[in-house]
Amino acid sequence: SQQGEEDPQALSIQEGENATMNCSYKTSINNLQWYRQNSGRGLVHLILIRSNEREKHSGRLRVTLDTSKKSSSLLITASRAADTASYFCATDKDSSYKLIFGSGTRLLVRP
Amino acid sequence: NAGVMQNPRHLVRRRGQEARLRCSPMKGHSHVYWYRQLPEEGLKFMVYLQKENIIDESGMPKERFSAEFPKEGPSILRIQQVVRGDSAAYFCASSGLAGDTDTQYFGPGTRLTVL
Numbered sequence: 061s062q063q064g065e066e067d068p069q070a071l072s073i074q075e076g077e078n079a080t081m082n083c084s085y086k087t088s089i090n091n092l093q094w095y096r097q098n099s100g101r102g103l104v105h106l107i108l109i110r111s112n113e114r115e116k117h118s119g120r121l122r123v124t125l126d127t128s129k130k131s132s133s134l135l136i137t138a139s140r141a142a143d144t145a146s147y148f149c150a151t152d153k154d155s156s157y158k159l160i161f162g163s164g165t166r167l168l169v170r171p
Numbered sequence: 172n173a174g175v176m177q178n179p180r181h182l183v184r185r186r187g188q189e190a191r192l193r194c195s196p197m198k199g200h201s202h203v204y205w206y207r208q209l210p211e212e213g214l215k216f217m218v219y220l221q222k223e224n225i226i227d228e229s230g231m232p233k234e235r236f237s238a239e240f241p242k243e244g245p246s247i248l249r250i251q252q253v254v255r256g257d258s259a260a261y262f263c264a265s266s267g268l269a270g271d272t273d274t275q276y277f278g279p280g281t282r283l284t285v286l
Binding site for chain 2: 090091093095100101102103104105108148150152157158159160161162163164
């Protein structure tokens with residue numbers, strides 16, 4: 061079964077609104093990473109948060125990590141049409157290199 | 172600093188042919204990872220290599236698939252006698268800069284179609 065699972069599977073919002081995506085995982089981790097993938101393209105690394113960190117910011121992105129609940133959230137504030145993409149969380153279940161991805165959240169930002 | 176480069180970007184093969192996918196890691200990176208992505212799914216780990224060494228190939232099918240990362244040149248993922256089920260996007264990632272060893276940077280992928 062998947063180590064990381066995102067929800068919702070799909071999210072449609074209006075430009076300017078905030079988008080929140082969640083990721084749950086099953087076993088202990090060293091790091092959790094969020095990636096963005098535009099349709100038919102490669103993955104772009106967004107943020108890495110370590111297991112001893114609770115919150116991290118990067119521009120309009122805010123990531124939280126709750127290791128007691130084995131969950132993470134990605135918040136995109138003031139969304140833009142260009143944020144339309146699939147967003148994946150990736151965890152390192154057994155080691156720091158073998159990333160395990162969820163199925164992703166497909167975000168649509170309507171102009 | 173050029174990112175991770177993969178070629179070809181698109182590859183079409185007939186059943187039974189061989190597919191060779193190439194990956195050049197980011198400058199200064201010595202760790203290479205290959206992942207496979209089926210439509211509408213997340214990426215699945217296949218293999219982790221360092222120069223001239225396979226560190227972990229637990230995600231790679233035992234038959235028909237092989238990977239190498241020679242001392243000189245790109246990493247190669249080789250699929251022999253391809254079947255329709257091999258059709259997928261294959262992504263390479265690299266890591267290894269001091270102080271940032273855990274972040275994997277991905278290439279644009281090779282989309283393999285088996286006819």
